[in-house]
Amino acid sequence: MQLLSPLHIGDRTAPSRVMFGPHVTNLGADDRSLTRRHTAYYERRASGGAGIVVVEGASVHPSDWPYERAPLAAECTDGWSAIAAALQAHGALAVASLDHAGGQGSSAYSQAPLWAPSRVPEVNAREVPKWMEADDIDAVIAGFVAGSARACAAGMDGVEINAGQHSLVRQFMSGLTNHRDDEWGTDKLHFARRVIEAIRAGGLSEGCVLGLRLSCDELAPWAGITPEMAPAIAVELAAAGLDYLVVTRGSIYSVEKTRPDFHEGTGFNIEVCRAVRAALRAAGHEIPVFLQGSIVEFGQAEWALGGYDDDALADGIEMTRAQIADPDLVTKLRHDAGDQVRPCTRCNQTCQVRDARNPIVTCVGEPTSGRETEDPDWYEPTSSPQTVNVIGAGPAGLEAARVALLRGHRVQLIERSDALGGAAAVAGPHGELIEWYRREHERLGTPIHTGVMSLDDDPNAVWVQCTGGQPGRRDYSVADDAVPLLDVLDVRRGAELPEGIIVLLDLIGGPIAVSLAEELGDRAVLVTQDNIAGNELSRTGDLAPANSRLAQQGVTIERRSIVRAITAEGAVLEDRFNGERRTIACAAVVDCGFRLPTDPIDGVALRAGDAVAPRTVHEAILEARRVAHSI
Template sequence: MTAIDGESAVSAGSPEPAGPALATPLPLRGHIAPSRVLFGPHETNLARRRDISDRHVAYYARRAAGGAGVIVTETASVTADDWPYERAPLAADCGPGWAALAEAVRPYGTVVLAGLGHAGGQGSSAYSQAVLWAPSPVADAASRELPAELEQDGIDAIVAGFAAGASLAVEAGLAGVEIDAGPLALLRQFHSGLTNHRGDGYADRLRLTREVLTAVRAAIGQEKVLALRLSCDELAPWAGVTPEHAAEQVDALAGLGLLDLLVVVRGGPYSTAAYRPTAHTAPTFNRDLCAAIRAAAAGRVAVALQGSVVDADDAEAALADGVADLVEMTRAQIADPELVTKVRAGAAERVRPCLLCNQACRVRDNRNPIVSCVGEPRSGHETEDAPVDGTDPRPRAVLVVGGGPAGLEAARVLASRGHTVTLAEAGEQLGGTLRTSAVGPGRERLARLVDWLEAECARLGVTVELGRTVTAAELDTAEAAGQAVILATGSVAADRDYPATADAFAPQVVDALSLLAAGPDLLVAGPVVVHDPVGGPVAVGIAEWLAAAGREVALVAPDQVAGTLLSLTGDLAPANTRLAQAGVRRELRALVREIGDGHVVLEDVWTGARREIPCAALVDCGHRLPDEALYLARPGTPRAGDCVAPRTALEAVLEGRRRALELARRAPARVSPLAGAGTGGAR
């Protein structure tokens, strides 16, 4: 199928070609989306200021080339005083970027919609230094900031802002717009009894949305697509929008005859993390909700399923079962921009998996990180980094030492470029720390990236040698034979010295990864203390895992809340809820200082006060150390991942790729000692 300016020679009444349902076209008000996969709006931090930048254009164009049927750009604020995060686009500044994007996706026929919204009382005054505006003066559950109640002139300005933004988008060549009434949106705040306490005409909770949709349709005309992202369950049934309320709202809004597409989402002021949760929430969690809303829409509008739709089989099933007309697979296409192309070619097994970890793709925080992906670090960096695929003119023999994610990615990239690669792993399985850590509720999915890397290495002809411990002498032999080397030897447990007050019944001390590898039976009977000086996901996962195995567990952390770094993935509040529900006792603002007869001694990090808690086994979840024995024997050898400094899978995959591309580009030669530890270079 060929498409020009979003229109196709295929008519809306033409039969769809045989093949995967995901890859079949979808008519949308005279436009034909080339597939039924939507790439939804999300924060990216790709703006240069408050625009749609060249980085946005390259990011979206890559997904269009990979087969996305509908793309909704990052939601742009419709008034200048709405500035919810530092690099949030402003519709008035987005015209040139939207125009560049329309031109970039032209060859692919993708239907591109401009995301338009207003954050209302869930925004931020940090950047605008202006009051927040909302339906009623109800403080936000997260920021605790109290907004002012919108008056009629403010409401009129917002309606006008939606219309002006929509007009600008279609003048730029986009196929239409999506209006945001999702978990962080002002329109949803008007819909909800949680935040709309008005006594005037806007006590009719759909009134503002009707005014916005009417104004936007008038601005874009009858030939352009108008979509609505609608929160259909705020997960606060005492006063919020429930699925039953949402069905009534959809019936009313669809009856206006203005809408072409409805994206069904969930979440509200008390449940924003429920919008794009981690793997602790099962994929396609909105299936039943979407099916009910689609029934309420009664064929008057196309309906999209959103909610951790990351696996092609699940997406196909949702379409086949009539749950939705299309599926939003946003994080899945961050992980693999070619998802639809691979499914269309019958190679769904080659789709790089989304781990639902939110580690690199959730970027709405004050560090302003660029959107990316643990498994595909080029995502978000399309303007800076060249594609990995290609064939090098001077193929080489390469030895990669270590079969964790860094070594596997290095081997995969080199083999894909025509090099002859041998991967030596001292253990009996590939995957390193990532596979070992893929244990317990919500963490099993981590192993999918390892499985994918292993399968790709096999497909590309990498020779894998398990149980092979490489020596420094072998490195010398390899170099003498012209074989290049990359070290990815991983990490080792740190030697923790917990002073013992007595030895008779001192607690068993176990390293976290040793426990994960061996299982709960490694621990002696009795209470378990999980010591988490890092504040990351490993200790929380181990505590949940042990509690599920029936153990009495206490989690000791130096912070005011357990797993403090989980705030970056949106899992902080859910994780603490799960710990409480599992019966894990949280010993906060403390560190383990001593071990004694059947107990450990905790020290308050603020006051220095000490106390004892019972302990038969202590699980140490502190930082590990690099396994650098080979590197110290052969300084200057390129290295990647935990053998440089133990961090996360994101850094391991990124550095494995960088070392591979650096090696592929240079002539055979020794490199400087700094080459293995640098942070720059291609992704």
């Protein structure tokens, strides 16, 4: 596979063409330094075969403090040194990402004004930044040089300048954010060019490589960088002294498009990457070009490298989320075990952590991601093999059975329905993950009994309950002659909806009701107690896109409303603020609300997932591991 072949970048050689790109982890310390958690996190990807690992972006100047645990280059020397040693021991290249968020930052931590090319308000906070003066510009450029010198002195193989999302460099390049009429505005590439040239002249030790992460489509054609402009920009900046370039997209108005979830197709930067690479080659710049953009499947990555038809559009592939989901992706490919690669479902539920909660990066399907220094070896062989009967084959049951089996126990999986996966198989984005579990249990030879609730088996067997949840309490009345009332999971399992208007009750504000509403289109009336539909989707970056999709599909949204009754006429709603009631006429009502655990099974002491408390797939898989490890 081309994906597994070495890649020459300047004077360095990466063992594979797979990049683990920079992203917010929240693994940092209060003093803005890199920690041993960072080292373990990145080393895990290097040990799994990543060719290039780009560390979380470090602010090059104290004026930039974009999130609480954002690294500061001046505090990163020791961390970079530890990371470099750990990664290089596995043959991977260690690259430091250098950054300044500019007007997309935050003043909450620094209590100082934001710096930006022009006085364009930050989109979310509406904060107006300070127009950078000559001394400010010189200080930031000097910060890039100093950060580069520190990284190279610490043993890193190179540095990468961020001109992608949350980037002052990109803000200088864009008409969206640069309204200046001086030399920094009339030539919008001047700042980026100066940064590259300054680092090349005084920030790199011999052999260190210099890369650029470049937004090639700001998705704002009225003033931003467009795909048509990107090839010429790339050529000009490459001439300033680059060793590689990563093609990305996004701007102040499209942060959610930089790393979108499963609603958007994979490989969305393919065509602009092809054009950029062709322009660089035509201009005589043979530097590697990396494709970024939801590339999570190795078949697509190999195709992009020309592995199937020799028509390459990139030289390397950034597969960041794919390696959060499975750190051993490259190693498995080297051993012809591609079917064993745990899929990334692009849910963004736990790997996107730039929010007010300050969670640590992890993965729904691989909860040890980000917890490498804390979690035990889940697969530690048992010294006392036992018979383990797992009841319920949803995510929790599938993972408990898998881990127990790999530890050496004799495992049987029991599922009362005829299908594996529970709710995750029919609702939400995790169907690929359930299919991976099916393949894994087939490979491992797990005895699976469907259509049964229990087994007459070894009386000394250990029983584990993973039976999921059941519909929760309904705080509304239902008349005897009411329109049909259905549970959302029954609908997802095939229960037919009548023709006409369907009211969806969403007390959670998550993706389940929103996705069904999208499918029903103008037949759907989505009832939410919040001021906006899908309130919890803000955590995954899908809040604005989801509401845009709902509007495009003609979905009616009843906001700030609580259902009080289901009658023959439809759903009776009450306004949360003034108490006024109104009836929404409909053909059926679908409850997409909270769930409760299934009833405990007598004599079963071990439980995991929704059988303990209904939450997400992440908690189900994590608790399943803990239970299996405890046996």
